Amino acid sequence: MVSEQRDVEVKMRRTLLKAEKWLSKNTVLSFGTIITVLIFVLIVLGPILYLLLQILINWKEINTTVFNDPILGNEAFLMMMRSIGLSLQVAAVVTVFDIIVGVPIAWILARYEFRGKNILDTLVDMPMAVPTSALGFSIYLFWGTNNGLSRLFNSQVGFVSQGTLLIILAHVAFTFPYVTRSIKGIITDLDLNLEKAGKTLGASPFTIARMISLPMVKEGLLAGTVLAFTRSLGETGATLIVSGVYQTAPVVIVSWMKGLKIPTTAFLALILILISLTLLALVRLFARKVGLPWGKVFPKFERKLSSKKVTRTRDGMALFLFFIFVFIPALFVIIYLFQWWGKSPFSGDPTAGMIYQVFQAPDQKIGEILHALGTSLEIALIVTLINLVIATPMALMVSKMKKKKVKGFLDLLIDIPLVIPSSALGFSIFFLWGSNGMHLLSPGFFMIIIAHVSFSYSYCVRPLIGSFDAIPTMYDEAATAFGASKFTAFRKVTLPFLKSGLIAAAIMTFTRSMSETGATIITMGTERTIPVLLVDFFEASTFPAAAFAATILIIISFAMLLLLRRITRRAKNE
Amino acid sequence: MVKVELKEATKYYEERRGVEDINLSIDDGEYLAVLGPTGSGKTTTMYLLAGLFTPSRGSILFDDEDVSHIPAEDRNVGFVFEEYNLFPRMTVESNILFGPIVKDLDLIVSRKVSRELLALLNISGKESNFPDEISGGQKQRVALARAIVSDAHILVMDDPLRALDAKIREILQVELRKLVKDLGITCIHATHDTQEAMRVADKIAVFKNGKIVQIGTPEEVYNHPNSLYVAEFLGESSTIEGKIDVSKGEKFLVLSDESRINIATDLKKGEEAIALIPSELIDVFPLTEKKNLNYHNIFEATLLDVRCVGEFNELNISIFGTIFKAKDLIGKEIPLRKNSKVLVATDKDDYRIFPKKEKENNE
Numbered sequence: 001m002v003s004e005q006r007d008v009e010v011k012m013r014r015t016l017l018k019a020e021k022w023l024s025k026n027t028v029l030s031f032g033t034i035i036t037v038l039i040f041v042l043i044v045l046g047p048i049l050y051l052l053l054q055i056l057i058n059w060k061e062i063n064t065t066v067f068n069d070p071i072l073g074n075e076a077f078l079m080m081m082r083s084i085g086l087s088l089q090v091a092a093v094v095t096v097f098d099i100i101v102g103v104p105i106a107w108i109l110a111r112y113e114f115r116g117k118n119i120l121d122t123l124v125d126m127p128m129a130v131p132t133s134a135l136g137f138s139i140y141l142f143w144g145t146n147n148g149l150s151r152l153f154n155s156q157v158g159f160v161s162q163g164t165l166l167i168i169l170a171h172v173a174f175t176f177p178y179v180t181r182s183i184k185g186i187i188t189d190l191d192l193n194l195e196k197a198g199k200t201l202g203a204s205p206f207t208i209a210r211m212i213s214l215p216m217v218k219e220g221l222l223a224g225t226v227l228a229f230t231r232s233l234g235e236t237g238a239t240l241i242v243s244g245v246y247q248t249a250p251v252v253i254v255s256w257m258k259g260l261k262i263p264t265t266a267f268l269a270l271i272l273i274l275i276s277l278t279l280l281a282l283v284r285l286f287a288r289k290v291g292l293p294w295g296k297v298f299p300k301f302e303r304k305l306s307s308k309k310v311t312r313t314r315d316g317m318a319l320f321l322f323f324i325f326v327f328i329p330a331l332f333v334i335i336y337l338f339q340w341w342g343k344s345p346f347s348g349d350p351t352a353g354m355i356y357q358v359f360q361a362p363d364q365k366i367g368e369i370l371h372a373l374g375t376s377l378e379i380a381l382i383v384t385l386i387n388l389v390i391a392t393p394m395a396l397m398v399s400k401m402k403k404k405k406v407k408g409f410l411d412l413l414i415d416i417p418l419v420i421p422s423s424a425l426g427f428s429i430f431f432l433w434g435s436n437g438m439h440l441l442s443p444g445f446f447m448i449i450i451a452h453v454s455f456s457y458s459y460c461v462r463p464l465i466g467s468f469d470a471i472p473t474m475y476d477e478a479a480t481a482f483g484a485s486k487f488t489a490f491r492k493v494t495l496p497f498l499k500s501g502l503i504a505a506a507i508m509t510f511t512r513s514m515s516e517t518g519a520t521i522i523t524m525g526t527e528r529t530i531p532v533l534l535v536d537f538f539e540a541s542t543f544p545a546a547a548f549a550a551t552i553l554i555i556i557s558f559a560m561l562l563l564l565r566r567i568t569r570r571a572k573n574e
Numbered sequence: 575m576v577k578v579e580l581k582e583a584t585k586y587y588e589e590r591r592g593v594e595d596i597n598l599s600i601d602d603g604e605y606l607a608v609l610g611p612t613g614s615g616k617t618t619t620m621y622l623l624a625g626l627f628t629p630s631r632g633s634i635l636f637d638d639e640d641v642s643h644i645p646a647e648d649r650n651v652g653f654v655f656e657e658y659n660l661f662p663r664m665t666v667e668s669n670i671l672f673g674p675i676v677k678d679l680d681l682i683v684s685r686k687v688s689r690e691l692l693a694l695l696n697i698s699g700k701e702s703n704f705p706d707e708i709s710g711g712q713k714q715r716v717a718l719a720r721a722i723v724s725d726a727h728i729l730v731m732d733d734p735l736r737a738l739d740a741k742i743r744e745i746l747q748v749e750l751r752k753l754v755k756d757l758g759i760t761c762i763h764a765t766h767d768t769q770e771a772m773r774v775a776d777k778i779a780v781f782k783n784g785k786i787v788q789i790g791t792p793e794e795v796y797n798h799p800n801s802l803y804v805a806e807f808l809g810e811s812s813t814i815e816g817k818i819d820v821s822k823g824e825k826f827l828v829l830s831d832e833s834r835i836n837i838a839t840d841l842k843k844g845e846e847a848i849a850l851i852p853s854e855l856i857d858v859f860p861l862t863e864k865k866n867l868n869y870h871n872i873f874e875a876t877l878l879d880v881r882c883v884g885e886f887n888e889l890n891i892s893i894f895g896t897i898f899k900a901k902d903l904i905g906k907e908i909p910l911r912k913n914s915k916v917l918v919a920t921d922k923d924d925y926r927i928f929p930k931k932e933k934e935n936n937e
Contacts, residue, residue, distance in 0.1 A: 194661060
């Protein structure tokens with residue numbers, strides 16, 4: 001019996017090795033490469049290219065609806081320009097604020113040792129993980145209603161009404177971590193000896209930071225700034241809640257889409273995509289070459305800026321701004337939830353409280369919430385699995401690519417979903433896969449999945465490229481030298497190294513999919529995910545129910561974030 | 575330019591001692607080498623001088639003015655690091671002119687000084703290169719030029735040649751001394767390499783565990799080490815223990831096997847002592863030479879190994895039940911073969927005698 005079993009095992013192992021040998025043949029491998037690229041094109045590039053193509057082909061129709069509508073004239077175009085203008089202005093202000101808060105905080109996290117540093121580090125990352133619609137709702141409650149800040153001052157109305165200022169406040173909260181994140185690591189790795197050298201040559205700390213450290217952080221800072229800018233430019237979920245009558249471009253896309261104004265939506269989506277792509281390409285091409293504005297030094301002035309008083313004020317300011325503009329507003333929804341738990345804190349009416357609204361009211365919101373939560377989890381899980389399967393070969397390919405130019409180009413292409421507005425990307429997917437294109441899907445569950453796979457693709461590929469890069473090639477080479485086929489070597493040698501990278505990529509993809517609003521609204525049809533449901537609740541003015549959904553989302557994403565940090569930290573220690 | 579003094583300068587890192595009670599005085603224009611093994615407090619001393627550390631106790635004086643609490647950027651100390659620390663995103667010229675720019679000096683003058691220095695250091699024409707485009711030796715020359723052009727009154731170098739190849743190191747040692755002497759600048763140069771210290775410096779301060787054990791000219795320190803530690807650190811040598819005995823006005827070291835070595839020492843009869851002999855002072859001859867030799871001590875020994883390492887042969891000799899290391903200049907053309915009997919000849923002044931207590935204290 002035993003020997004028979006062993007025979008079967010040996011046979012199976014041999015078959016596996018044989019299969020892997022076949023898979024390792026050059027023809028099979030290049031076939032695999034082609035498929036990898038094909039999927040990438042179909043999911044990410046295809047929709048965008050198709051959108052461009054259709055606009056060119058149907059230029060006449062677009063021209064009529066956008067510029068020469070018989071009734072509205074070029075009103076559509078003017079509205080586009082207004083919304084894009086507003087989006088760009090908001091993004092610009094937000095980015096400046098991000099740098100003012102984000103850079104000092106990155107410096108604090110990289111350079112100082114203090115108690116609770118780990119907690120601060122997690123808190124800074126949090127807004128990236130929490131769904132923006134929950135974040136936007138929380139921020140609206142804090143600034144815009146009489147529950148939040150104005151309660152402290154006994155005021156009956158909100159501090160900041162819906163509109164540009166509130167949009168900016170919301171966007172700062174979830175974009176500034178991109179700046180902090182992208183430079184914290186670089187600052188940590190800076191060679192302190194260079195700063196000592198600068199010191200002995202007579203430079204004050206501020207001069208050193210400006211002339212020696214900044215040039216080395218520059219590229220990371222630029223990359224982070226572009227991410228923050230494009231995220232602000234393309235955000236939908238939070239903006240829908242805080243914008244009121246002021247419509248940013250992605251919000252306009254969503255509302256036109258709801259009105260099924262396909263040609264104008266297509267045109268606006270394309271413009272947004274082109275703006276983001278241009279920014280991405282410019283930064284990639286010129287980040288290294290951008291010079292710093294002034295080489296002139298003002299020793300006395302810069303010395304004053306370096307004094308303990310000034311630096312302490314600066315650090316304190318950055319932390320203060322972080323807590324007052326990001327942390328407290330972002331989590332205020334939890335406080336709100338407790339305020340409205342059983343009854344209204346103002347009138348004492350129990351039917352206005354959360355318990356009644358969610359669990360007892362005849363419309364059974366809890367059922368809706370659970371159903372949406374189920375849909376969200378289901379989608380996020382499927383999207384994560386699909387992305388792991390299609391992203392791993394892509395990451396391997398980019399990491400192993402020897403031709404520098406091709407590698408750089410691929411690298412650029414992979415970042416595309418990272419920068420273009422997700423509502424525009426969602427629209428392109430709808431356009432390509434739906435009735436206007438291949439006619440394979442109608443809006444609904446599966447189209448949401450395709451859209452989510454598309455915009456979360458970079459979130460999955462990026463960390464995997466990092467993991468592949470970190471694996472020393474010598475093991476692989478050694479394994480092949482011992483006669484293992486490439487596939488066997490990959491399974492036996494590379495994959496174990498990759499474990500934590502894969503988990504990290506999975507969690508990133510999962511949280512990203514969980515929290516998306518813009519692309520979902522466009523592709524969802526009658527389905528509802530929980531961030532979208534939150535927006536619905538908000539629009540129906542059932543705030544306590546929205547707060548309940550938001551709190552669930554915050555808890556889930558916070559747990560995900562902690563898990564992610566744990567795994568990446570363990571990987572670093574190994 | 576400047577006279578530098580350290581008075582009981584002490585630096586603790588939390589619990590650990592960096593340096594303790596360092597007393598040093600470096601005259602205007604003097605070239606001092608700080609010599610010691612890794613962890614002996616050299617870098618700490620250099621950082622104290624440059625102002626990168628403030629002393630926990632004691633003071634640092636430039637021209638009799640206490641500068642202990644003046645930060646590095648205001649001290650005008652040119653610092654040359656072991657790892658060069660050139661700013662990677664700046665060209666050679668921008669690196670060199672960094673000091674003058676941040677100090678708002680006259681750039682026309684600085685640029686001229688920089689050109690002259692680069693010519694003097696043999697690296698003209700590299701001004702527009704980036705640090706990663708030039709060799710290690712060139713990098714260190716640039717770092718040196720950068721430190722000097724920043725209007726430094728004192729040059730402090732922390733093991734500046736450590737990362738370089740032996741050949742370049744020797745060339746730069748000579749260049750360094752010449753440059754420093756030409757400029758008349760006060761210079762403190764930390765190194766772990768005895769030869770380097772002796773080649774560059776007017777005076778050497780030997781460090782051990784954060785304290786100075788001996789200060790003197792290279793000749794003084796080498797020929798008259800004040801402790802076994804200094805003697806052992808400065809050169810390759812062999813040691814042997816014994817007891818002092820006196821007979822007919824001569825002093826002898828009596829070994830455990832009753833061999834008697836004629837020595838010169840202040841130690842008294844009956845005291846336990848350690849004798850140290852530098853490898854190059856042991857002369858080795860074939861047995862046949864015995865009659866022609868005129869030495870205080872001549873012993874028979876077994877030659878265990880002969881190895882040619884360049885200018886000299888390294889010999890391992892079994893004698894008095896231990897092993898002596900000797901250096902023998904090539905060119906002497908004496909046929910010495912492995913495992914043969916030889917004569918080991920030494921004079922009484924060749925031995926450095928230390929009381930045995932000291933060794934015990936060390937351990």
